[in-house]
Amino acid sequence: MKIMLIDDSKTMRNIQESVLAQLGHTAIEEACDGQDALSKIGAFQPDLILVDGNMPNMDGLSFVKAFRHGNKATPVIMVTTESEKSRVIDAIKAGVNNYVVKPFTPDLLSQRINETMNKKAA
Amino acid sequence: MGNPDPVKKVHLDIARDALSVTIRLEPGVPPELLNVASLIATLRGRQVQISPDVESRISALLKSYAPDATEQIRAVVAVGTRPIHGTDGRLDLTCLNNKAPAEIPPGSAEGAAIDHHARTIVNAIRTGEVIGRVIEPTVGEDGFNVFGQRLASKSGKPVFLNLDSTVARTPDGELWAQADGVLEHRPPLLRVARELLIPGFVDFTTGNIAFPGNVQVAKGVRDCFELHVEGDLTVDGLVEAARINAKGNVFLNGGMAARERGTLSAGRNLTARYLDNVQCLVGRDLSVAKEIINCRIGVGRKVLCEGCAVSGGVLLATREVSIGQLGTPSAVATTVVLGRLAELAELSDQLEGLRPSITAWEERAASRLEQIRKSTPRPTAAQAEELTQLEFELSRARAKSAPIEAAQLRLRTLMIENSRVDLMVHKKIHAGVTLWIGTICAKMQEDIKGPIRITHQIPPELVDPGAPPRPTIPAHVVVEDLIKGTRVELHQIARISKHDRYEGPSVANAA
Numbered sequence: 001m002k003i004m005l006i007d008d009s010k011t012m013r014n015i016q017e018s019v020l021a022q023l024g025h026t027a028i029e030e031a032c033d034g035q036d037a038l039s040k041i042g043a044f045q046p047d048l049i050l051v052d053g054n055m056p057n058m059d060g061l062s063f064v065k066a067f068r069h070g071n072k073a074t075p076v077i078m079v080t081t082e083s084e085k086s087r088v089i090d091a092i093k094a095g096v097n098n099y100v101v102k103p104f105t106p107d108l109l110s111q112r113i114n115e116t117m118n119k120k121a122a
Numbered sequence: 123m124g125n126p127d128p129v130k131k132v133h134l135d136i137a138r139d140a141l142s143v144t145i146r147l148e149p150g151v152p153p154e155l156l157n158v159a160s161l162i163a164t165l166r167g168r169q170v171q172i173s174p175d176v177e178s179r180i181s182a183l184l185k186s187y188a189p190d191a192t193e194q195i196r197a198v199v200a201v202g203t204r205p206i207h208g209t210d211g212r213l214d215l216t217c218l219n220n221k222a223p224a225e226i227p228p229g230s231a232e233g234a235a236i237d238h239h240a241r242t243i244v245n246a247i248r249t250g251e252v253i254g255r256v257i258e259p260t261v262g263e264d265g266f267n268v269f270g271q272r273l274a275s276k277s278g279k280p281v282f283l284n285l286d287s288t289v290a291r292t293p294d295g296e297l298w299a300q301a302d303g304v305l306e307h308r309p310p311l312l313r314v315a316r317e318l319l320i321p322g323f324v325d326f327t328t329g330n331i332a333f334p335g336n337v338q339v340a341k342g343v344r345d346c347f348e349l350h351v352e353g354d355l356t357v358d359g360l361v362e363a364a365r366i367n368a369k370g371n372v373f374l375n376g377g378m379a380a381r382e383r384g385t386l387s388a389g390r391n392l393t394a395r396y397l398d399n400v401q402c403l404v405g406r407d408l409s410v411a412k413e414i415i416n417c418r419i420g421v422g423r424k425v426l427c428e429g430c431a432v433s434g435g436v437l438l439a440t441r442e443v444s445i446g447q448l449g450t451p452s453a454v455a456t457t458v459v460l461g462r463l464a465e466l467a468e469l470s471d472q473l474e475g476l477r478p479s480i481t482a483w484e485e486r487a488a489s490r491l492e493q494i495r496k497s498t499p500r501p502t503a504a505q506a507e508e509l510t511q512l513e514f515e516l517s518r519a520r521a522k523s524a525p526i527e528a529a530q531l532r533l534r535t536l537m538i539e540n541s542r543v544d545l546m547v548h549k550k551i552h553a554g555v556t557l558w559i560g561t562i563c564a565k566m567q568e569d570i571k572g573p574i575r576i577t578h579q580i581p582p583e584l585v586d587p588g589a590p591p592r593p594t595i596p597a598h599v600v601v602e603d604l605i606k607g608t609r610v611e612l613h614q615i616a617r618i619s620k621h622d623r624y625e626g627p628s629v630a631n632a633a
Contacts, residue, residue, distance in 0.1 A: 011507065011511060012507060012510065015510060015514045018514065019514075054503060081501070081502075081503045081506040081507075102503075102506035102507060102509070103501065103505075103507075103508075103509030103512075103513055104510055104513065105514075105517065106514055106517045107517070
């Protein structure tokens with residue numbers, strides 16, 4: 001399974017990559033913001049996207065909206081510090097499939113990834 | 123075979139092998155005979171087969187003949203073809219020429235010495251290796267003589283090979299080894315022998331030996347030579363200060379006198395006549411008939427040396443030890459370490475060494491996590507990131523410590539299972555002998571006549587397989603006189619010193 005990690009923090013991308021590696025996923029592409037992700041997504045064709053909420057140039061919500069114009073199928077998990085209900089609703093309306101609030105434990109992240117992929121498979 | 127024409131001017135010579143016909147024309151041949159048809163008729167009269175080639179050769183001959191010629195001219199006008207016989211099949215073995223030349227190792231300085239020990243006559247073969255090829259015989263081509271008769275050719279003879287299951291032959295004739303060993307070719311037999319027999323000494327005539335099967339040496343092993351054997355090793359003569367390494371059983375029927383330089387490692391059992399100044403590791407049982415003199419020996423299981431005297435050196439064993447005589451009347455330092463598997467103890471120590479750093483790492487991450495959580499109920503983005511990182515570190519630390527704990531538990535169980543104090547001395551144990559039992563060191567103060575048995579008897583209620591190996595309690599080490607039937611505790615006949623950890627000798631680097 002191909003996974004794209006979009007986060008402006010290299011540390012967070014490394015953490016997520018380690019969790020994904022523990023789950024057996026090694027086909028991973030990284031992007032540092034929404035614009036960078038949109039430029040790479042066509043060539044990489046991910047099966048799952050993990051996107052941060054707050055990023056320079058293009059934030060997570062804008063990225064999801066832009067991405068959903070052309071792709072309704074690929075699941076997107078938003079990984080963000082924003083836990084307000086309104087922000088979560090906005091994200092889900094924009095097309096986010098699941099939501100992880102920072103700080104998170106590796107177990108929680110892997111649980112959310114599994115949930116999302118199981119829903120997709122069903 | 124010259125046969126002149128009736129007018130004696132045209133001669134026809136047919137070669138003895140009937141593979142060529144030559145026409146000679148003398149000067150003054152009558153003009154009516156100087157035409158192709160006439161000469162062909164002459165040839166036909168001698169049964170020579172006429173072909174267009176023959177006709178063209180005759181024409182060429184006639185053109186070169188001048189009516190006023192003064193000398194004879196000649197030309198071969200008919201030619202046969204010789205038969206081409208087939209070639210015999212043959213066997214090309216790629217790995218039979220085996221005596222490796224002595225070479226200076228690549229990268230050595232100019233003038234470096236050649237290691238003649240490294241020359242070896244043994245060309246070991248591994249399963250799957252191509253060992254050669256069978257070249258098939260070829261069919262011949264028939265020939266024809268000038269009369270058009272066929273000259274039969276002979277076909278080549280095939281190679282007859284008797285292969286057993288150790289050699290496979292592919293349809294295109296390639297031969298593959300199906301077993302580890304050394305190639306044996308005694309036509310028609312071709313096989314990979316899994317046993318190597320060295321009829322004399324292992325010395326400069328053989329070089330070092332490395333063999334993937336069993337090895338038998340009819341004589342001995344000379345100083346500084348090496349034997350690396352993946353099966354069993356039997357040496358009928360004396361082993362000098364050599365390096366012996368066998369993964370299977372080792373039988374030294376002539377003993378080993380290593381002069382503190384030779385080493386020996388046996389993956390399974392070692393059976394020897396005697397061992398003198400040998401550094402030695404034995405995977406399973408040790409059995410020596412006569413003497414063990416000043417050796418450092420580690421034994422994975424039992425020491426079965428009922429008739430053997432052990433004098434000087436160190437003997438480590440994890441299970442039962444049965445010895446004829448231990449120590450010497452002159453109190454040469456002789457040490458026996460009972461119930462200690464050095465490798466397990468070292469692994470346990472290494473694991474124990476890892477634990478503090480991981481625990482500290484875990485505690486540091488947990489404490490920082492707790493601190494941030496308490497001080498900031500609603501963390502900022504940067505704090506959320508730091509918290510996530512700490513959670514990740516904590517998770518990694520826990521993931522590392524869990525297998526260490528599991529491994530330690532397994533090691534402890536193994537150490538308890540493999541640690542048994544059971545020393546039987548049949549004749550005598552001399553004063554000056556040192557016994558290490560766990561962290562207890564017992565030095566014998568007087569000679570004790572055998573047969574005696576020293577055992578460690580922990581009451582069953584004290585045995586806890588989950589607990590770390592506890593220091594042996596001297597009161598539980600019992601010395602039993604097997605003739606009188608009396609029992610005394612070890613501290614009554616030996617000077618006991620307790621240590622926090624094992625501080626006795628090791629043979630970990632012996633072989």
